[in-house]
Amino acid sequence: MSSRQLPRSLDPLPQESLAGFLLRISYRLGLSPSRIASLCELATPRRACSYSSLRSLPQHSVTHVAHTLRLTADEVNGLTLRGFADTYPALGRLRVGEKRVGTGATHNWAVLPSSRYCPDCLLGDGSPVQNALGGPWSTLWHLPVVFACIRHGRLLEHLCPSCGQLINGSSGEKQEIVKNPSMIGIHPVACRNRVPVLGPLRSLGKRHRSVPCGSLLDRSRNGIEASRSSAELKMLMDLQRRLLDHLHGRQQEKADNPLTRSNDLPGFDRRDPSCPTDVATGGGPPAFIAPGWLHRSPR
Ligand SMILES: [Zn+2]
Ligand SMILES: [Zn+2]
Known part of the structure; x- marks a missing residue:
């Protein structure tokens, strides 16, 4: 087992996803989500934290993550969709990581790499910790059959209202559970997409051609349900x-x-x-x- 243990941690929020927890703990400690994932031994040479971690974690990973993040094994499993394997059997059929016709079978329809979101849930419940770090990103928001928030009586959003891109979604071959996981200092409920820079900075080189969107999603009032x-x-x-x-x-x-x-x-x-x-x-x-x-x- 890794001897590294974070100096402090957080209590997981109800139904919080592993991605959401990584966002909150990394922001609180001033580290990047990829650094936290590395300390938890979730990182691979190609990915900071594979999208397959949304579904479940192998037992040895549960042990490492629990130790590093000062959580119990039950709390770590609760950050994944493992608890829904019986009532949502499609989770068990995901061929994540298997080779299929020469390419990795990284995802299928059963779990969405990108998260939908309820702005009112992300706004938090008014407690000090949620006022500071936002409300929970729910594990359920990755399931195609979850399209609404019953608590707030609204349909879930799926795009950032500012940049118009999917939220925390992986793109192309990069099947990560957090978008741009090496970025530091982005609030847990802010959009992590990169947006192009226009103007003089663009001439400074490739590094300056895009910046984090940073739009706070708990302020999103697109009202996808307005058309219903x-x-x-x-x-x-x-x-x-x-x-x-x-x-x-x-x-x-x-x-x-x-x-x-x-x-x-x-x-x-x-x-x-x-x-x-x-x-x-x-x-x-x-x-x-x-x-x-x-x-x-x-x-
Ligand atoms: Zn909600
Ligand atoms: Zn955005």
């Missing part, structure tokens, strides 16, 4: 509540698995005039439901 009617929003919140109940195991699984039949899509009643046409006519689920969710194999 109140009836649509209510229906979406009801659907999200039922999906979350299922993910948290609060819903008894029917023997014939209702999620495999569009007739029984949670939150939809075909006789309801507000039901989306594609569901009402038996044409399948609405577009915002990831197709794979509806094709689970019986367990």
